[in-house]
Amino acid sequence: MNVAGKHYRAVWLDGPQVWMIDQNRLPFYFEIRNAPTHVETARCIREMTVRGAGVIGAAGGFGMAQAFLEDEGREHVDRARETLESTRPTAQTLYYAVRRVHRRGVEAGPEAAAREAQAIADEEIGFCREIGRHAEPLIRDGMKILTHCNAGWLASVDYGSVTAPIYRAKERGKKVFVWVSETRPRAQGGRLTAWELRNEGVPHAVISDTVPASLMARGEVDVVMVGCDRVAANGDVANKVGTLDLAILAKEFGIPFYVAAPPSAMDFNCPSGEGIPIEERPQDEILYQAGLTDEGRVERIRVVSPGSGAFNPAFDMTPARYITGIITPEGVFKPGDFPRPR
Amino acid sequence: MNVAGKHYRAVWLDGPQVWMIDQNRLPFYFEIRNAPTHVETARCIREMTVRGAGVIGAAGGFGMAQAFLEDEGREHVDRARETLESTRPTAQTLYYAVRRVHRRGVEAGPEAAAREAQAIADEEIGFCREIGRHAEPLIRDGMKILTHCNAGWLASVDYGSVTAPIYRAKERGKKVFVWVSETRPRAQGGRLTAWELRNEGVPHAVISDTVPASLMARGEVDVVMVGCDRVAANGDVANKVGTLDLAILAKEFGIPFYVAAPPSAMDFNCPSGEGIPIEERPQDEILYQAGLTDEGRVERIRVVSPGSGAFNPAFDMTPARYITGIITPEGVFKPGDFPRPR
Numbered sequence: 001m002n003v004a005g006k007h008y009r010a011v012w013l014d015g016p017q018v019w020m021i022d023q024n025r026l027p028f029y030f031e032i033r034n035a036p037t038h039v040e041t042a043r044c045i046r047e048m049t050v051r052g053a054g055v056i057g058a059a060g061g062f063g064m065a066q067a068f069l070e071d072e073g074r075e076h077v078d079r080a081r082e083t084l085e086s087t088r089p090t091a092q093t094l095y096y097a098v099r100r101v102h103r104r105g106v107e108a109g110p111e112a113a114a115r116e117a118q119a120i121a122d123e124e125i126g127f128c129r130e131i132g133r134h135a136e137p138l139i140r141d142g143m144k145i146l147t148h149c150n151a152g153w154l155a156s157v158d159y160g161s162v163t164a165p166i167y168r169a170k171e172r173g174k175k176v177f178v179w180v181s182e183t184r185p186r187a188q189g190g191r192l193t194a195w196e197l198r199n200e201g202v203p204h205a206v207i208s209d210t211v212p213a214s215l216m217a218r219g220e221v222d223v224v225m226v227g228c229d230r231v232a233a234n235g236d237v238a239n240k241v242g243t244l245d246l247a248i249l250a251k252e253f254g255i256p257f258y259v260a261a262p263p264s265a266m267d268f269n270c271p272s273g274e275g276i277p278i279e280e281r282p283q284d285e286i287l288y289q290a291g292l293t294d295e296g297r298v299e300r301i302r303v304v305s306p307g308s309g310a311f312n313p314a315f316d317m318t319p320a321r322y323i324t325g326i327i328t329p330e331g332v333f334k335p336g337d338f339p340r341p342r
Numbered sequence: 343m344n345v346a347g348k349h350y351r352a353v354w355l356d357g358p359q360v361w362m363i364d365q366n367r368l369p370f371y372f373e374i375r376n377a378p379t380h381v382e383t384a385r386c387i388r389e390m391t392v393r394g395a396g397v398i399g400a401a402g403g404f405g406m407a408q409a410f411l412e413d414e415g416r417e418h419v420d421r422a423r424e425t426l427e428s429t430r431p432t433a434q435t436l437y438y439a440v441r442r443v444h445r446r447g448v449e450a451g452p453e454a455a456a457r458e459a460q461a462i463a464d465e466e467i468g469f470c471r472e473i474g475r476h477a478e479p480l481i482r483d484g485m486k487i488l489t490h491c492n493a494g495w496l497a498s499v500d501y502g503s504v505t506a507p508i509y510r511a512k513e514r515g516k517k518v519f520v521w522v523s524e525t526r527p528r529a530q531g532g533r534l535t536a537w538e539l540r541n542e543g544v545p546h547a548v549i550s551d552t553v554p555a556s557l558m559a560r561g562e563v564d565v566v567m568v569g570c571d572r573v574a575a576n577g578d579v580a581n582k583v584g585t586l587d588l589a590i591l592a593k594e595f596g597i598p599f600y601v602a603a604p605p606s607a608m609d610f611n612c613p614s615g616e617g618i619p620i621e622e623r624p625q626d627e628i629l630y631q632a633g634l635t636d637e638g639r640v641e642r643i644r645v646v647s648p649g650s651g652a653f654n655p656a657f658d659m660t661p662a663r664y665i666t667g668i669i670t671p672e673g674v675f676k677p678g679d680f681p682r683p684r
Contacts, residue, residue, distance in 0.1 A: 027647035180650075182628065184526060184550040187645055190628075194650035206652040208526040208628055209551040210584025214620075214658035217586065242552025244559065248594050249587060278556075286524065286532075286550055289631055291643030301633030301641055303529055305369035308522075308536035310548040316556035 001153040003030060003199065009125075009158050010055045013062045013117060016069040020050045020059065023154055027195035028292045038066040038080045045087040045094075051188070052155020053229045054124045057093025057264050060084050061117035064101035068110035077105060089277040090238055090315045092230035093124075093264040120264070125158045127262035130329030132164025135225070135260065138332070139169040139176060143222040146179040146212060149240035150192040151227025151260060161260035162225045163196060165327075170202055178204040179215060183240060185285040185312060209242055216253040224250045224257045225327075231261050235320030235335020236273025241313050247322035256324040261338075263328065268340060273317035286310035343495040345372060345541065351467075351500050352397045355404045355459060358411040362392045362401065365496055369537035370634045380408040380422045387429040387436075393530070394497020395571045396466045399435025399606050402426050403459035406443035410452035419447060431619045432580055432657045434572035435466075435606040462606070467500045469604035472671030474506025477567070477602065480674070481511040481518060485564040488521040488554060491582035492534040493569025493602060503602035504567045505538060507669075512544055520546040521557060525582060527627040527654060551584055558595040566592045566599045567669075573603050577662030577677020578615025583655050589664035598666040603680075605670065610682060615659035628652035 001008055011020040018035040024047070025031045033049060035041040041063035044050055050059045067080030081102045088094055097120045105113030139145065149155075151162035160167075169176050178197055183189035190206045197204040207215065215221050224246055230238040237243070237259050250257040270276060287310055290300045304310060320335035328338050343350055353362040360377040366389070367373045375391060377383040383405035386392055392401045409422030426440045439462045447455030481487065491497075493504035502509075511518050520539055525531035532548045539546040549557065557563050566588055572580040579585070579601050592599040612618060629652055632642045646652060662677035670680050 028644075179653075181552075182526060182646070184524060184552055190646040190650075192647075195647035198647060198649045204650065206628055206646050206650055208583065208654070210523075210526055210582075210587060211653070211655060211658075213587035213590055214583060214655055217658070240552075241550065241556060245552060245555035245587060245591060248555055249590055252590050252594070286548055289633065289643070289645055291631065291645040292648070293641055293643055299635055299641055299643055301631070301635055301643055302370075303631055303633040304524070304532040304548050305534075305537035305540060306634070307540045308532075308546065308548055311521075311553070312550070313553060313556055316553075316559070 001158055010154050011050050011059045011062065011157060012121070013065060013114065016066055018059065018062045018066060020044060021154065022049050023051055023192065024049055027191050028298055038063040038070065038084065041066060042083045042087050052150055053091040053093045053227060053265055054156035054161070054262060055154065056088055056091045057097040058121040058124055058157050060094045061097035061101045061120045064098045064105065065114040065117035068105040068113040071110060077102065088279060090229045090279045092267045096264045121157050124156060124262060124264065127329045128156050128159035128161050128164045131161050131260050131262070131327050132159065132168045134331050135165035135258070135327045136168040136172065138223065138258065139165055139174060141174040144177045144179060144220055146181065146215070146221045146224045146246070147193060148181045148189060148226045148242055148246055149183045150188040152193055152196040154192050154196065155227060161227045161262060166202060167200060176202065178202055179221060180204050180206045181209050181212060181242065182206055183242060184209055212246055213249050216249055216255060221255055224255060226259055228259050228261050228265050229315060230270070230276050231266050231326065232270040232272050232276060233268045233336070234272045235323060235326065237318045237323060238273060238276040238278065238315050239318065241316045244316040244318045247318045251322050257322060258325050258327055259323055260327045266338070273319060276317055278317065279314040281312045281314045283310040283312050286312050343500055352496050353392050353401045353404065353499060355407060355456065358408055360401065360404045360408060362386060363496065364391050365393055365534065366391055369533050370640055380405040380412065381425065383408060384425045384429050394492055395433040395435045395569060395607055396498035396503070396604060397496065398430055398433045399439040400463040400466055400499050402436045403439035403443045403462045406440045406447065407456040407459035410447040410455040413452060419444065430621060432571045432621045434609045438606045463499050466498060466604060466606065469671045470498050470501035470503050470506045473503050473602050473604070473669050474501065474510045476673050477507035477600065477669045478510040478514070480565065480600065481507055481516060483516045486519045486521060486562055488523065488557070488563045488566045488588070489535060490523045490531060490568045490584055490588055491525045492530040494535055494538040496534050496538060497569060503569045503604060508544060509542060518544065520544055521563060522546050522548045523551050523554060523584065524548055525584060526551055554588055555591050558591055558597060563597055566597060568601055570601050570603050570607050571657060572612070572618050573608050573668065574612040574615050574618060575610045575678070576614045577665060577668060579660045579665060580615060580618040580620065580657050581660065583658045586658040586660045589660045593664050599664060600667050600669055601665055602669045608680070615661060618659055620659065621656040623654045623656045625652040625654050628654050
């Protein structure tokens with residue numbers, strides 16, 4: 001993805017250091033941050049300097065490679081694996097990448113671990129490109145697409161899972177319009193997806209998370225497309241909280257509801273969504289919001305009445321019955337019918 | 343309603359002046375503001391210094407009385423009526439009150455107009471008390487109630503329509519818990535309802551507007567209760583945007599969905615919800631948010647990526663088929679079956 005004419009990935013490994021776009025500073029500041037150790041990389045995942053299933057996975061893999069490169073023995077890398085896996089509980093990509101790099105490093109050493117982590121990041125980008133190829137025909141000329149949270153390149157190393165077909169449709173001359181749900185509490189829709197779409201020149205408008213039903217009732221939504229953090233074997237999907245709300249509304253209005261899912265998000269060991277742990281995050285994410293003052297400072301303000309508390313589950317689980325199709329790099333499948341790993 | 347030991351209404355008339363709690367300053371500052379002329383009262387309604395259907399109606403009636411008290415002839419009061427009616431398009435209470443005071447003032451002069459406006463405000467409070475009496479039995483001990491926006495005393499002069507039964511249930515020793523949806527963009531749930539419930543000592547938690555479906559799926563919502571801005575003859579309801587989303591979700595999960603409606607909100611001239619105008623408000627309400635900095639200043643910050651726009655319908659329309667019952671001062675009725683005015 002290009003930012004001001006220069007190509008960036010959302011996260012990358014350079015020697016023993018992990019570099020990343022600081023997503024907590026976007027869209028008001030574009031800053032690159034580095035994590036010199038696996039401990040710092042874990043902190044960046046936990047604090048959501050990087051976020052989004054694909055990027056959490058890539059960063060986790062890079063962090064695991066860092067632990068091998070730190071060269072302090074088997075116990076060190078085993079502890080590092082625990083540290084990295086404990087950062088965020090819901091995204092399957094994290095476990096997928098950390099375990100794969102750990103296994104490779106134990107077998108073949110630090111340099112092999114680093115190459116494996118790099119391969120995972122590269123594969124994630126390839127997945128998005130293939131998802132874009134398969135999903136682009138779902139987008140007809142003139143369609144209005146509703147998306148939630150950020151399943152763009154910032155969540156997927158590069159290209160994006162939900163954004164890939166949108167960019168591809170636009171490249172092929174189709175007129176597209178994207179409704180971007182704000183996605184409170186962290187507002188990744190209003191902050192990140194809007195920023196990406198504006199950089200790419202895709203027409204869009206941000207809506208409050210209270211608006212989807214009335215847009216659907218007015219016939220203003222042709223398709224809903226979201227990403228995912230984990231897909232169970234039966235096709236149940238964990239994704240950003242609010243996804244279940246949109247899936248139920250889409251079904252009520254007869255609007256197709258698609259989930260874009262790279263293979264790294266598939267958890268065939270998890271028979272149904274009931275088994276997916278849902279992360280509960282600090283209530284301050286609801287009570288406070290950060291943004292840009294008129295003077296150009298980023299300031300944190302309290303937006304909820306002082307003295308009141310909040311409940312903040314970060315994800316929800318959408319049962320397969322609400323999902324029209326799961327878009328994978330190998331094609332679009334009915335939930336539960338997608339191909340098992342070879 | 344008591345604030346720091348002193349009783350307040352949300353809006354009141356004192357001689358020729360309208361006084362009101364500035365709801366744009368809540369919950370961070372409790373400030374009383376006065377409107378010395380009907381023009382200023384109209385501005386306060388438009389700028390949402392006062393908001394909520396009941397209070398918009400009361401303020402509109404008081405403003406109409408002010409126009410008569412200004413004593414500048416028939417043309418002046420007719421123009422004032424237009425000014426007041428043009429402030430907000432969706433709440434039926436506004437037209438109800440303005441027309442009633444206008445009619446009375448034309449018949450019987452300024453003092454009669456002022457008494458009529460006062461009667462409307464007093465009736466609104468009586469309506470809430472009766473709604474509380476009828477709806478309290480719907481709340482069983484231990485129930486978790488989800489509400490949206492603010493249908494409390496700040497929206498209803500005093501007592502509140504949705505809050506009345508909650509306060510009454512609590513007084514009668516029932517354990518209640520309220521989920522308060524933030525209600526972006528203006529966050530009347532997180533700012534006003536949370537503030538009211540905290541003042542009254544009612545246990546509650548604020549949630550993002552993305553959380554209702556997952557709460558319902560977890561069995562954490564026993565009943566949904568919302569207010570309304572207008573009810574059509576067939577029982578379709580216009581209320582704060584996001585109400586339709588909650589009604590559809592409640593139906594999907596088999597959760598009762600009630601609307602509290604004073605007679606001033608009933609529009610028997612409007613056969614169905616299709617005829618209710620939906621106000622579209624400035625996109626800045628989505629792009630910016632105001633709140634309290636750590637230093638105690640109220641600051642406005644941009645929360646959406648700069649350069650992106652927004653779409654901001656303030657209300658939505660919930661078809662009668664999603665509504666379990668409409669709670670009126672005369673009892674709880676199936677939508678469309680409520681009694682016509684005598």
